[in-house]
Amino acid sequence: MSTLRKILVSKDISCKSVWFMRQAGRYLPEFREIRSQNQNFINLCLNSELSSKITLQPIKRFNLDSAIIFSDILMVPYALGQDVKFIKDLGPELSEFNIEKFLENSEKEFSKKLKPVYKAIEITRKSLDRDKSLIAFIGAPWTLLVYMLNIKKNKFEIDFNKLKKKDLDINKILSRLIKFLCIHIHNQISAGADVIQIFDSWAGIIPHNNIKDYCFIPNAKIVEFCKREKIPSICFPRGIKEKYKDFNEIVKPNGINIDYDIDPLWAKNNLRGTTIQGGLDPKKLLKSEKEMLEGATKYINTFKDIPYVFNLGHGLLPETDPDRVRKLIEFYRNHQ
């Protein structure tokens, strides 16, 4: 069994496990080289051989304990019929959402469009050591909706007027999304992935009165599906502050990734019965080595006697020096 599964499922605190969100990405020169020859990001994600190669780049370099498949949460809206473009320095841009078209999607067509992702998982699993996990992922329904409806105003707010003007049945769209996301999870696991991470990156902008319907319940339904299929899950409801406690008690995932606003000691005392993952601010890797390692020590020491997976409070930043990543992994592995 992989160290990640030992900590997530058996709650074994005697073993260590480290991986990083965005471990395959722009901070690696070997990624930038492939990327420079593949301008269309979606097409790159649909290239199974290259996807697999990129997935394995950080494993080759750092011998991390888990690989996360190189893909994107926006492959799901793509497979549900929206055009997805990545505009340099601006981020993703999706074509206009059409409810009739959305509701017409068939399960068969959806799985067919994502076949290259499943193929990439199959290829990767074959060349990955047995003791390493291959993590697959999805975007949580709310986070996907934010991109699909283009309702983000800025980093901290959603445009409610825009949402009202659209006059859509949000709960209906979320429940349709859950159905397709469970299919995507099932297909990724059948292809050889063995853990699922659920990214709710925009959970933090949900108004208080909607958090249950838009975040807790959709995540809970997906985690319940994973439990029925015996798939370990890790949730990352980024930015929900003290609501992490309710989230954990309602959703009950095997693991929960904390963001860098969450105090590790608070997490240890309030997030019970789960494996905690991550927390360290990725910006710490841009600071002095001393500052980075002091930051890491805080998490490692706080969580030394409970199930903990070493990771970050968000993805590695493009400007990170790969040697810093190496140092951080060595430090964690040598820490008593």
Ligand code: CP3
């Ligand atoms: O290494 C890994 O973590 C696996 C691959 C992965 C990517 N995206 C590749 C990627 C994963 C797990 C994701 C998840 C993802 N994608 C999230 C959830 C995590 C988070 O960051 O909050 C979200 C919100 C997205 C949507 C997305 N994809 C955005 C907003 C962007 C552009 C901004 C950015 O961060 O670059 C992407 C593009 C993207 N996805 C890149 C990579 C490596 C950068 C592509 C490039 O321009 O080279």
